[in-house]
Amino acid sequence: MKLLALETSCDETAFAILEDGEKVLANLVASQEELHRRYGGIVPELASRRHLELILPLAFEALERARISLEEIEAVAVTNGPGLIGSLLIGVSFAKALAFGRGLPLLAVDHINAHFLAAFLEEKKPSFPFIALVVSGGHTALFYVRDYLEFYLLGQTRDDAAGEAFDKVAKLLGLGYPGGRIISRLAEKGDPQSIPLPRPLLDQEGFDFSFSGLKTAVAHFVKDLQKKGLPVPIHDLCASFEAAVVEVLVKKTLRALNATGVKNLVVAGGVASNKSLREEFQKLAREDGFFLFLPRPEFCTDNAAMVGVAGYQRWLRKEFASLDLDVYARSQFPRYQF
Ligand SMILES: Nc1ncnc2c1ncn2[C@@H]1O[C@H](COP(=O)(O)OP(=O)(O)OP(=O)(O)O)[C@@H](O)[C@H]1O
Ligand SMILES: [Mg+2]
CATH class of the missing domain: 3.30.420.40 (ATPase, nucleotide binding domain)
Structure with missing residues (x-):
């Protein structure tokens, strides 16, 4: 077909x-x-x-x-x-x-x-149920996926998406657009532990994310240096910012796996092409014994x-749309019930 x-x-x-x-x-x-x-x-x-x-x-x-x-x-x-x-x-x-x-x-x-569902384009396909972390330019959300088209929201960002945070930080640092790839390239030459940045909502229960405070923390850090006439350590700042985003994403996702008892994880969306995020999940999958499905970056x-x-x-399923099909700006996903 x-x-x-x-x-x-x-x-x-x-x-x-x-x-x-x-x-x-x-x-x-x-x-x-x-x-x-x-x-x-x-x-x-x-x-x-x-x-x-x-x-x-x-x-x-x-x-x-x-x-x-x-x-x-x-x-x-x-x-x-x-x-x-x-x-x-x-x-x-x-x-x-x-x-x-x-x-x-x-x-x-x-x-x-x-x-x-991009995970199904790869040779090794996930089985149901799985947890899906979707991290993109407009979304950061964790889902419990029961079947291809049946999934429930565990948590999502309350403000900026992770990709949006990458883009906004790149913009405020004058690095260009789109920011994700540029920041992650610069981060490779920096020390991720050099600049202390917040890990928003990590100490709170639940599966929601927040990235706008992290972006503001970067902005304040830069302003402070500029006031003092000091140069911005661009590599270290990119590495520290990336590390903060990765840590929050990874820890909340592990929490979702533990809370639901699910053993399969799919990580997808534009930010899932981030090298450091991929490596961290790969390492944890080996250590914690869950099955990780990462679509290749182009997917x-x-x-x-x-x-x-x-x-x-x-x-x-013969679920055909009619010719008066409409478009929508935002999705309303049903919530996962514990
Ligand atoms: N290597 C990378 N590291 C971090 N972020 C990245 C990387 N590559 C791309 N991104 C980010 O991914 C986002 C684009 O992803 P994607 O195309 O899935 O988003 P979108 O379609 O714009 O948003 P949505 O899917 O939510 O509608 C951008 O914000 C970009 O900065
Ligand atoms: Mg997208």
Whole structure:
């Protein structure tokens, strides 16, 4: 069964073609980094316009890469939220038109659901139930995942997402956009223990996160130095900031594993491509004896292959979307009940 999946929730226009829900025949991501860099963040209206320009040529390129014709596609999967409304509308309108024009089933996919299902694109697949930590530009959340499309929220960030914190810290340090990759590269040459930074909410019960205080702590540290006319130790600061984020993410996730008694862990979303976070989880999986599933970095950042995995599960369940499918900016996930 061949399925076309697309993703336009943020600033990546992405297409994938999957066979039987897991074999990736094509996976294309057109990033808009260049377009938004000068603004230090995504400009929603520019993002939707770029999606509109890219969507058709990219669809044809995906078919070409997969070496198949449009006639062979049996279903269309699309992200309809959460994300930027204007951007989502471009992808959803395209998917509807294709589904209507060719008489194909339309499959609606939640972007966060898709992020953790990216684990199924790898050789070694997780079994249910598993805990999923989704760490991205817009989300930081822990889920108890009972089945592909059935999952419950354990906790999430009360303010900034982890990726957002990386981006904001990079911006205030004048390092550029997007910040995650830049900070983690600079952090490699720094001492993670050199600058004491807070570990927000770590001493509190529960599974919620908070990253805005950490960002403010970095800002204060920089301002203090500047007032004294001292240089900012950029490598040490990046390393210390990264260590604080990683420690909070890892410890809260371990808490979720212990509290639920679950032995399988999926870590996904853009920040899951962070080397230090990956290494820390790998080390702990060996020590604590849980099973870790980390999608490769290209399946952690936004892509359409993960949308295809979720879409295929909808297709198996015959959960087809109608042509009046709407988009949404935020997700409301059901809570896990202890
Ligand atoms: N190596 C890295 N280390 C830390 N953060 C990273 C790294 N690579 C990417 N990121 C961060 O990941 C985020 C992008 O991830 P992703 O594409 O999944 O987010 P998004 O789609 O914008 O948000 P969401 O999935 O919540 O809608 C950015 O905030 C970026 O800074
Ligand atoms: Mg994302």
